[in-house]
Amino acid sequence: MSLPASPAPAVELIGVRKTFAGRAVLDGVDLNVRRGERVALLGESGSGKSTLLHLIAGLEPVDAGMVRVAGTEVSALDADAAASFRRSAIGFVFQAFHLLPHLDAARNVAVPLLLNGVAAPAALERATAMLARVGLAGRASAWPRELSGGEQQRVALARALVHAPALVLADEPTGNLDPSTAAQALALIAGALESSGAALVLVTHSAQAAAIAHRRLRLDARGLRPDDATLP
Template sequence: MISPLPILDVRALAKSVESRQLFADLSLAVAGGELVAILGESGVGKSTLLNILAGLDTGDAGEVRVEGVELDALDEVRRTRLRRERIGFVFQAFHILPYLTLRQNVALPLALVSSRAREIDARADAMLAAVGLGARGESYARDLSGGELQRVAIARALVHEPALILADEPTGNLDPETARGVLRLFAEAVRNRGAAAVIVTHSAATAEIADRVLTLTAKGLRP
């Protein structure tokens, strides 16, 4: 069920890079239980937009609110805390830590906010099983393919049940069958838990599961 109140509220956002305007006057509201897919040509600023929504970058104008909290009004410590506790991010480059096991990688968002080691490990193992890597908890990144690393990144983004899920091409390295399973996970996390999700994608299959599909242009988002 989609909540009428937005978890993510973006108003009049603008961003330029090296004197080139990526987008301007961009507004977007995403309610709990809603999944939005964003399409766009390469270089238009889709990854930059996700970084701004996560508080990893800042816009030149406008504001971004997550659960009513304006990101730019927070200092770096509070912005980092909000990101750890309330946002799940699937990076296109994975960012899996090579010196940690897969279980430890997935458990990171939980370990940052809890000290219950047994519960943390159990939840990490359950998420690894959900993405088809249940027997690989003690493996390291060097032992995995690109598609497997992407599934670990997805498990890590979902394990702490964030209010806002942001994903940059989350199925780009997956075979069609695995991609469908991952997309079902996203849909479950969003709709059953009342989370909001924004997915940047070139995948038609990803766009098909979305409640809304928008295209990013220099003038903002359009249907």
Template sequence: MHSSQQQNPSSSSVTALKCSGIAKSFGSRSLFSGINLELRRREMVALLGASGSGKSTLLHCLSGVLPTDEGTTWIGEQSLDNLNREQLAQCRRTKIGTVFQFFHLMPTLTAAENVELPLQLLGNPRAVRENRVQELLERMGIAHRANAFPSALSGGEMQRVAIARAIAHRPPIIFADEPTGNLDQNSGQEVLRLLTEITQEENAALLMVTHSEEAAAICQRSYKLEEGMLTAV
């Protein structure tokens, strides 16, 4: 697996994500090809496009969830090319945070336990985990909900737990897939504010799939995925 040891050609530690020539097809249908993108830490980029244009699939390819047909992807200093399943899983655990439209919280875990989960998977000591969880729940304004299960939380509260979980392990890149798509306007605005602040505070980059112009407006750059091509808007 030599390529996982290569140094990122864009080289500086401020590069959170870099991809070149990414292509993905399903059967005879080409979703996209020739995708080039680079995000630096503390940079927020929106990915727009019609339903079914392949936005979420591109996110899955860039995060190593789906294999690409062509191209190279770097997360920080690590190339995803030629990593086996175990190595990819380890890369995602250490270098990537994900926020989903439907939260994807573990229903049998409390808010605090959901946030703690990525740190447990990394084998962090209990004291380190507890301090980080407490810090994040306070930062998100939901420390009073630490022992509540997801079924007892509002949509806005669940998404704040999800953001805290996504950044618990301090990843260089956060992928957000329609993070406001299941929220009312006020909760959505609060989540966008938190994502903006957290990206700066945690020294991370944010790549956000959205159909919302309001959500895209918080980003420094926006791209549209249309007919398999990525173009700046």
């Protein structure tokens, strides 16, 4: 009798190398993020944090090493297969919220579902329910320009979670928010991930933001290592 297989880690990186114009930005990077785990990634500007997120998402090819997300070897997929895997398994939150200006809040949130083949009425229903979970019940038909920065980031968070991804990648998600709005957004992110079970890799400069992580890592020329100096 065999034991049930434990779920694959949310993220596994082994010996990842990435060069731009012959210069290694990442070299020999290893990382393991468990299901449901929240990891903060700190590091100087230009150290390669955004590049690392792009490699995890399969947005760019690695030059060496392996990237696996929820058991799928992203680094072995071609661009089309990576895009289709990304749509189903990964949610993104950016500093610039990247809402589509010509779509209302619910339709912005519905985009990942539509891309995954969910029919429009069901997608809008799920998007509206997700908006309610981030405190935006009643704002489903608001246009992005009618929403405050904090509200726009909550729409972006709803969009990142609506398709129940195994992994959320966030690149400076509170970089454009004032401290109190940022604190609310972070509490919301932590709570939403707690209930969805999605893992998080969060790039941030902020100790406040890093505090929602279970683990803090610092990226520099030597790779990734634990960083607990950032605990508030």
